[in-house]
Amino acid sequence: MIMQTKNGASFYQFPSFRKFSQIQHAVFTRHVGYSRGPFSSLNISVGIGDNEAHVRKNRRIISECIGRQSIVFANQVHGNHVLIIDDAYQDTDNSDNAPALVGDAMVTNLRQMALAIQVADCQAVMMYDPNRQVVANIHVGWRGSAQNIIARTVSVMHDRFGCHAGQLVAGVGPSLGPCCAEYVNYKTEIPQRYWAYKNESHHFDFWAISRSQLVEAGMRPENIFMSRMCTKCNSDIFFSYRGQGSTGRFAAVIGLR
Numbered sequence: 224m225i226m227q228t229k230n231g232a233s234f235y236q237f238p239s240f241r242k243f244s245q246i247q248h249a250v251f252t253r254h255v256g257y258s259r260g261p262f263s264s265l266n267i268s269v270g271i272g273d274n275e276a277h278v279r280k281n282r283r284i285i286s287e288c289i290g291r292q293s294i295v296f297a298n299q300v301h302g303n304h305v306l307i308i309d310d311a312y313q314d315t316d317n318s319d320n321a322p323a324l325v326g327d328a329m330v331t332n333l334r335q336m337a338l339a340i341q342v343a344d345c346q347a348v349m350m351y352d353p354n355r356q357v358v359a360n361i362h363v364g365w366r367g368s369a370q371n372i373i374a375r376t377v378s379v380m381h382d383r384f385g386c387h388a389g390q391l392v393a394g395v396g397p398s399l400g401p402c403c404a405e406y407v408n409y410k411t412e413i414p415q416r417y418w419a420y421k422n423e424s425h426h427f428d429f430w431a432i433s434r435s436q437l438v439e440a441g442m443r444p445e446n447i448f449m450s451r452m453c454t455k456c457n458s459d460i461f462f463s464y465r466g467q468g469s470t471g472r473f474a475a476v477i478g479l480r
């Protein structure tokens with residue numbers, strides 16, 4: 224990924240997304256924010272023990288970095304519900320109230336309405352349809368992988384917005400890598416069809432699972448960009464639940480300009 228800095232904040236971008244002038248996207252690092260202690264410093268999540276005034280100011284930092292767009296945050300619950308952000312959500316306030324939306328994927332064709340996934344080891348999977356001008360952002364933890372929320376999102380994009388999977392581009396952001404994704408209780412947690420992605424020491428390659436799910440949903444392999452950055456191995460750059468326990472969440476954001 225390509226590192227950028229703006230207004231003091233640092234974020235990464237998928238090289239394959241940068242040629243599209245109609246979108247903006249960013250995967251923010253944990254650096255340069257107001258939060259302290261385990262949330263230091265650019266934590267963008269409420270309800271996890273951080274000072275909410277600090278979170279509000281942190282959300283303002285990321286909004287400034289993406290042209291002061293409104294940013295939609297959902298309450299992520301490791302389910303497979305896909306939220307469609309349409310005119311009914313136009314008045315969603317970007318930060319001052321607890322998130323009223325509940326879901327782990329968001330899709331929109333609205334301009335100036337960025338979709339944020341809150342991350343600390345799970346994957347943010349971003350998608351863009353340059354033909355239909357639709358963006359999606361998906362929170363994919365192991366439960367999301369097991370439920371294949373990626374396929375559900377692609378199907379919602381098709382049914383609601385007429386997107387064709389063969390024309391989508393996707394990026395899989397920094398998240399727990401196969402180096403660190405040990406699941407000792409995998410027999411009860413992870414469906415057997417995904418055990419093929421496990422090595423002998425019970426480490427799963429959830430990056431490969433997401434890539435397979437995107438291809439199975441109809442995407443072209445060459446349109447999928449894998450960041451291959453492990454959050455636990457890079458817990459100085461990103462928040463990592465496995466690395467730190469009590470920790471903040473970093474922001475992965477995509478929106479139409």
Ligand SMILES: [Zn+2]
Nearest residue numbers: 402403453456
């Ligand atoms: Zn790792």
